[in-house]
Amino acid sequence: MNSFEHDVAVQATNDDAQTTKVNAVERGYYEDPFVRYFARKGSRKSPLINRGTWVRVQAVYDSVDRFLEIYRESSCRQIVSLGSGFDSLYFQLQKKSLFREGDRFLDVDYDSVISKKVEIIRTNHExxxxxxxxxxxxxxxxxxxxxxxxxxxxxLRVVEDLKRVAEKVAGFSLEAPTLVICELVLIYMEPKHSDAVLNYLSSSFTELLLFNFEQVGPEDPFGKQMTKNIEARGSPLMGLSAYPSAQSQKERFQKLNFNKVAAISMLEYYSKCAESLQDNVKLRIRVFLVLELIRMVKLVQEMLIQLFPMVAQVCKRI
Structure with missing residues (x-):
């Protein structure tokens, strides 16, 4: 497979992600009034996929909420979503009035993806x-x-372009608190390229939080099947063999000068955070799980333990 074919296959994962999000929203797992504008309605997904999508989205939302709360006194808070696809996070923040004047948000992706996203926004009244x-x-x-x-x-393989866009085009301050979201992005890149991105971020920004969400465990049965399915679609996980475990990911970030690194599996995250959800959300999810007759607890556990959200921090302030 050449580089162009690989890029096209990776871009197609954006369409898949939006379709699964629409399905999860329609089934009541979480709320997002904007996602339907960015995706075609697809076939009904299994409870396994819906549940995994809900937990994944919740993890991202939680990281954003905590970042905004930690730096609530800051006059400028910055968020950049690498490989953002058609994600509607900025619109969610606007709807909830969580972003203030002075805050900045940057979506970064392939030219073709960004062009389509801009066109969708321009032609949709809502x-x-x-x-x-x-x-x-x-x-x-x-x-x-x-x-x-x-x-x-x-x-993203050309770090100089990322630097130019972040600092010149978007006008990001290297001194302002910044959250970088990498949701299933770096793992599709060769390690030399993804490490270069991380090195730029850690060496340039004074106060940085990075939320990285990737698969691990390619050698266990579920991981082998997951990897096989993804490779069959032409979008191999190019970074998985270099960083196959949570520990290797931690060591990677530490080597690239992130001061603090923390990681838990999505299964741990689900167990710790599910009870903190609002009662009406928990009830709605329980109802749909019963209606879907979910009898796949082991599969859910196997899937969630393959996915690791990781938070890495750089703080150079004295």
Whole structure:
């Protein structure tokens, strides 16, 4: 497979992700009034997929909520989503009024993905209304922007382009607290490229939190099947063999000068966080799980233990 074919296959994972999110939202696992505008309605997904999608989305939302709360006194908080796809996170933050004047948000992905996302936003009344500002085309970069929100096409294998877009196009301050979201992104890159991205982030930003979500455990039965299925679609997990475990991921971030690194499996996360959800959310999920006659507890556990959200921190302030 050549580089172009690999890129096309990786971009297709965005469509899959949006379809699974729409399905989970329609089944009542979580709320997102914007996701349906970014995806075609697909076939009904299994309870296993719906439950995994819900936990994954909740982990991202929690990391964002905690970041915004930790730095609530800051006049400028910055979020960048690497390989953002058609994710609707910025619109969710606007709807909940969690973003303030002075905060900045950057979506980064392939040119083709960003172009489609910009077009969807421009042609959808609800999205334009939620945006609260008009999009203007970027100069010399694929994408568009408002004063607060930037969508930019970047090949993450070219770190200089990421640096230019973050610092020049989006106007990110290297001194302001910054959250970087990498949700199933780095693992599709060759380690030399993904490590270069991490090295740029850790060496450039003074106060950085990074949320990285990836698969581990390629050698156990579930991991082998997962890897086989993904490779069959033409989008191999190029970083999995280099960093096959949570421990190897921790060592990776430490080697790349992240001060603090913490990781738990999604199974641990689900166990610890499920009880903190609002009662109406828990009830709705229980009802749908019963209606779907879920009898796959072992499969759910096997799936969740393969997925690790990891938070890595850089803090250079004295």
């Amino acid at each position: 999205l334009r209304t939620a945006l609260r500002a008009d999009l203007t085309q970027l100069t010399n970069t694929c994408g568009a922007r408002t004063d607060q929100y930037v969508l930019a096409g970047v090949d």
